Structures are given as C-alpha cells and as structure tokens.
Amino acid sequence: MPILDRSKIRPEVLKSIDESQKIRLKGALEYLKFEENKGFNLQAYMQKIAEGNKKFFQILSNKEGHIEDLYGYFTDEEMWILAKFFRFVVDYYIKTELEKYPISEDVKIIEINAGGVPAEWQIVPGAVDDKVILYFHGGGFVLMSPKTNRALTIEIAQLTKMRVLSVDYRLAPEHPFPAQLEDCVTAYKWLLTQGFKAENIVIAGDSAGGNLTLTSLIKLRDEGIPLPAGAVALSPATDYTDKSETFYKNAKIDPILGDVGVFWWLPAFLAGEDPENPLISPLYADLRGLPPILLQVSTSEMLYDHSTRFADRAKT
Numbered sequence: 001m002p003i004l005d006r007s008k009i010r011p012e013v014l015k016s017i018d019e020s021q022k023i024r025l026k027g028a029l030e031y032l033k034f035e036e037n038k039g040f041n042l043q044a045y046m047q048k049i050a051e052g053n054k055k056f057f058q059i060l061s062n063k064e065g066h067i068e069d070l071y072g073y074f075t076d077e078e079m080w081i082l083a084k085f086f087r088f089v090v091d092y093y094i095k096t097e098l099e100k101y102p103i104s105e106d107v108k109i110i111e112i113n114a115g116g117v118p119a120e121w122q123i124v125p126g127a128v129d130d131k132v133i134l135y136f137h138g139g140g141f142v143l144m145s146p147k148t149n150r151a152l153t154i155e156i157a158q159l160t161k162m163r164v165l166s167v168d169y170r171l172a173p174e175h176p177f178p179a180q181l182e183d184c185v186t187a188y189k190w191l192l193t194q195g196f197k198a199e200n201i202v203i204a205g206d207s208a209g210g211n212l213t214l215t216s217l218i219k220l221r222d223e224g225i226p227l228p229a230g231a232v233a234l235s236p237a238t239d240y241t242d243k244s245e246t247f248y249k250n251a252k253i254d255p256i257l258g259d260v261g262v263f264w265w266l267p268a269f270l271a272g273e274d275p276e277n278p279l280i281s282p283l284y285a286d287l288r289g290l291p292p293i294l295l296q297v298s299t300s301e302m303l304y305d306h307s308t309r310f311a312d313r314a315k316t
Contacts, residue, residue: 002050002258002259003053003054003057003251003252003258003259004251004252004253004254004255004258004259005252005253008252008253009253009255013255014255017255020093023092023093023096023097024089024090024092024093026092026096027088027089027090027091027092027093027096028042028085028089030088030092031085031088031089031092037085040081040085042085045078045081045082045085048073048074049082049261049264050259050261052070052073052074052261052263052264053259053261053263055070055073055263056070056262056263057248057251059242060242060247060248061248066242067242067263067266070263070264070267071266071267071270072267073263073264074264074267076173079173079264079267079268080173080174082264083142083143083171083172083173083174083268086142086143087143090139090143090144090148091147091148094147094148097151098150101151103150103151103154106124106125107122107123107124107125107154107157108121108122108123108124109121109122109150110123114165114167114186114187114190114191115186115187115189115190115193116186117167117168117169117183117186117187117190118167118168119146119165119166119167119168119187120146120147120165120166120168121163121164121165122146122150122153122154122157122163122164122165122166123157123163123164124154124157124158124161124163126161127157127161127162127163128161128162128163129163130196130197130200131162131163131200131201131202132162132163132164132165132191132196132200132201132202133153133156133157133160133162133163133164133165133201133202133203133204134164134165134167134184134187134188134191134201134202134203134204134228135149135153135156135164135165135166135167135203135204135205135209136166136167136169136184136203136204136205136208136209136210136212136213136216137149137153137166137167137205137206137208137209138205138206138207138208138209138210138234138235139171139207139208139209140207140208140262140265140269141171141172141177141180141208141265141268141269142171142172142173142265142268142269143171145168146166146167146168149166149206150166152206153166156204162202165187165191167183167184167187169183169184169187169212170183172265172268172269172271173268173269173271176268176269176270176271176273177269177270177271177273177277177279177280178279180208180212180269181212181215181216181219181279184212184216185216185219185220185223188201188203188216188220188225188228189225192225192226198226198227198228198229199228199229200229201228201229202228202229202230202231202232203216203217203228203230203231203232204231204232204233204234205232205233205234205236206233206234206235206236207234207235207236207237207303208237209234210233210234210235210236210237211233211236211237211238211282213231213232213233213236214231214233214236214238214282214285214293214310215278215279215280215282215285217231217290217291217293218278218279218282218285218286218287218290219279221289221290227289227290227291228291229291229292230291230292230293230294231290231291231292231293231294232293232294232296233293233294233295233296233307234296234297235296235297235298235301235303235306235307236282236295236297236303236306236307236310237303237306238281238282238283238306238307238309238310239275239281239283239284239306239309240266240270240275240280240281241275241276241281244302244303244305244306245305246301246302246303246304246305246306247302247303247305247306248302250300250301250302250304251302253300254300254301254302256301257301257302257303258302282310283306283309283310283313287313287314290314293314295307295310295311
C-alpha cells in the first residue's frame with residue numbers, strides 16, 4: 001500500500017509524478033532484457049520494499065522500536081542488487097529527459113580527475129574563470145551522479161555565471177561512510193591547489209549532497225583548511241537518527257521520498273556507524289566558525305525539520 005496520499009498532492013505535481021513513473025517503468029523493463037538480469041525478481045523486490053517501507057513508517061509513527069531494527073531487512077547482496085537496478089532506471093530516465101530537453105551545445109562539459117576523485121566541469125557562456133560552485137548531487141548516497149543532476153546544476157551556473165565543478169563521489173553500499181565525505185573534501189582541496197581562492201568558492205548540494213555540503217564544512221574547519229565564501233544546502237538531510245518529526249508527518253505529501261523506501265539507504269550508507277556522528281548528522285555538530293549557509297526546503301518535505309532544526313542550532 002503506497003504511503004503517498006494522492007488526494008493531497010497538487011494536480012500538476014501528480015501529472016509530473018505519473019509521467020516520470022511511466023518512463024521509469026520502461027527503464028525497469030529495459031533492465032530485465034539484459035541476460036545477466038533475467039534472474040532478477042522485480043515484483044518480489046518491489047513488494048519487499050513496500051512492506052519494509054510500511055514497517056519503517058509504523059516505527060516512526062508509534063515510536064515502538066527503532067529504525068535500526070530494519071537495518072538487516074535486506075542483506076548486503078540484496079542492497080547491491082537494488083542499487084544496481086535503481087541506478088539503471090535513474091540513468092534511463094535522465095537519458096530520456098535529455099533527449100527531449102537537450103543541454104545547450106554552448107555549455108562545456110569537461111570530465112576531470114580532481115585529486116583522484118572523478119568530477120566534471122560545467123561551464124556556461126559568460127562564466128567567470130575565478131569563481132566556482134563545488135556541487136554535490138543528491139540520491140541518498142546510493143544513487144545519482146553529476147550527469148543526472150546536470151539540468152539543475154547548469155541552471156545554477158546560468159543564473160550565477162559561475163563555473164560548476166560537480167563531484168562524482170563514491171556511492172553506497174559498495175562504499176559506505178566516510179567515502180562520500182572524503183571524496184567531497186578532496187575535491188575542495190584540489191580546487192585550492194589549482195589556484196582557486198577559498199573566498200571565490202561556494203559549496204552547494206541537494207538532499208544527501210546537502211548533507212555533504214554541511215559535513216564538508218565541518219571537516220574542513222576541523223582540519224584548519226581555509227573555508228569557502230559560503231554554502232547552499234537544498235533540502236539537506238541533517239539527522240540520521242529517528243528524532244525527526246516531519247520525516248513521518250510529511251511522508252504522505254512528499255512525492256519524492258514517501259514511497260521510495262529510504263529505510264534501506266540508511267544501513268547501506270552507515271554500515272554500522274553511529275548516526276549521531278556529527279560528520280553523518282551535522283545537526284549534532286559544533287557549528288561555530290562556519291561560513292554563511294543558505295538552506296532551502298519545502299514545508300511539505302519529509303526533510304523539512306532537518307533544515308529548521310539545523311537553522312535553529314546554527315543561530316545559537
């Protein structure tokens with residue numbers, strides 16, 4: 001049974017969701033055509049995700065038990081199988097969208113090695129040479145890439161006339177914490193070695209990338225590295241414990257996370273680490289000495305109070 005209550009979602013949003021789901025379903029069917037994937041029981045996995053998601057929200061709603069109780073719901077092998085499947089579907093969706101809405105030919109996409117971390121420059125016409133937005137994509141630490149986020153990051157580049165360096169950090173479950181954070185911090189340090197001044201760099205990211213934006217600031221500060229001019233975190237995940245109120249209350253009106261099954265992303269990323277570790281949940285970090293931070297989030301998101309609580313702490 002779906003968590004999302006469609007009666008509470010605006011018609012234009014529902015239309016977008018339904019169109020997206022049709023493309024993703026085609027991607028799933030394409031995945032099953034490959035010989036090596038013919039043993040993948042899609043229906044069984046989707047049913048298991050739905051049942052696990054229901055248990056997850058029951059735990060959050062009645063406060064009986066802990067979300068950690070579900071950490072063994074999928075085996076390591078099953079999490080890898082799911083990650084592989086969903087990555088294919090996301091890539092299929094993005095490929096389809098880019099065919100309909102191609103990126104302008106005058107935008108330069110340059111794949112590079114940023115100190116051992118794969119990344120890509122996204123440079124729009126008129127972008128200044130000495131200012132950079134270092135961007136970390138979302139996807140629950142399990143999915144997505146610079147390519148899947150190009151529509152967003154190139155729009156940001158167009159609006160700011162700054163070049164964007166989008167980081168292709170390692171993903172879980174193959175690479176759990178702290179691999180993602182290490183890659184993001186390495187990319188920032190690499191920019192400094194290339195002659196970019198800290199005061200000309202802004203770090204930004206969405207969702208899991210918003211988390212990495214904040215945790216990168218904390219790690220850089222703790223290491224005594226010059227900090228960027230500021231940071232922008234879009235719908236950041238700041239608390240991986242079960243203390244969020246809106247993570248449950250907004251599930252029925254969040255078309256992105258409500259039914260996706262985030263409960264299995266958590267153990268894939270954490271791999272046994274304490275979720276209150278401030279480099280995992282920046283809500284619990286010492287926030288003194290950080291540069292200006294812009295947080296953006298919708299009141300309808302499951303992650304809404306991840307931003308509001310972080311903002312309250314940052315102001316004190």
